[in-house]
Amino acid sequence: MAVLTILALAVQQPATLAQPPRLLNLALQPGDYPARAAQKDESGIVSTLLSVDDHGRVTNCVVTESSGSATLDTGTCALLRRKARFKHAIDATGSPVSGTHREVMAWSIGSPAISSNIQLMLTLPASQTAPPAPVTARIYFNAKGRITECQIVQSGGGAVDETVCKIAAGKLAIAPPHSESPDIAPVGIRDLSVTFRLANAVSSQTRP
Template sequence: MAAPSVVSVPPAPLMPPPQSAVETLPRGPRPKDGTAGWIRPGDYPALAVKNGESGVVGFTLTIDAKGAVNNCVVVSTSGSAALDRATCDLISARAQFQPALDGAGKPVAGSYTNRTRWILPPPATLPQPGELIFHYVVETDGRQTECHVEKATGAMEARFKQIGEGCPAVRFREPFKDAQGNPVRRHVTLRQSLVVEP
């Protein structure tokens, strides 16, 4: 399934202060590293995908004087319980803040309000038949060498792209050994196929 698109929608922008202006206190809590990593493409709840649910979740976080999230409340629902719950669960676990400051610049508890748009991922494409065959050699010191792809068709072309022009640099813990326990060089062939049956 293609990765869902989850976009954080910031509050309406404010006019920026003049460059000469000095920051005034007090101020509210601020995300430490922005909001981008709070909800990630792989986070889309399976139940929401199954039910075709999407929407915008408005939330308010309670932030303690150390910048940790103490609580999350959905203030405007997306209409999907799964998306609302996932929003608070994920953000509570991942969000980090610079705490709010009082008029003297001392860290204090505060609150932060924002919203997140969940965009339903496109339907997954059906798997297509394909085959991948590649070869490599395991040397007597465990190094992998001489990798080349013999065949990559259909769905297995994606696997070929992961391999690229050659195998990744791999060193096995142990090489192959002969009957006497001596390291030996061996040629390895890997065959993978995807078959769609009636």
């Protein structure tokens, strides 16, 4: 069975932008898996950098993290050019302008499925209050596979958010990403979801 997961996130935009391009719709279907890659049972994660014009159309796509399959890489960009729809970027005056957007797609055939999502559970001191919902973050990895940026998407509160990003930076790494060209800086993208439990709850579970 072919499995496709997708994560979209905005790249840091120039200071003149009031709003970066925003993904509206991608409308992926099971048949969107690149046919030649599916025939060869090729799987992998592709991170991309998209150029979006002032009408919300993708005008260029470059691979910043190759899946290792040229077919998957080119198929991913072709799919994004064809199907991705954006709300155009807006500058400080409110006018439509072009911008950039990062997107990661995980293509997987068979089991275990490949995913761009990372899940962690953290133990908090008994004195703290655990967030009612997972804290989510989007994280960028450099050419060495190390985290360079952690962007909180769903917050659990200041101290908790800082803990999430600090622990992520210390614990998480990926295989060093390779871009499609020496002129393109390698950047890998992942989505992090963190759930919490309190230290006293852990202790009570381990008592005889």
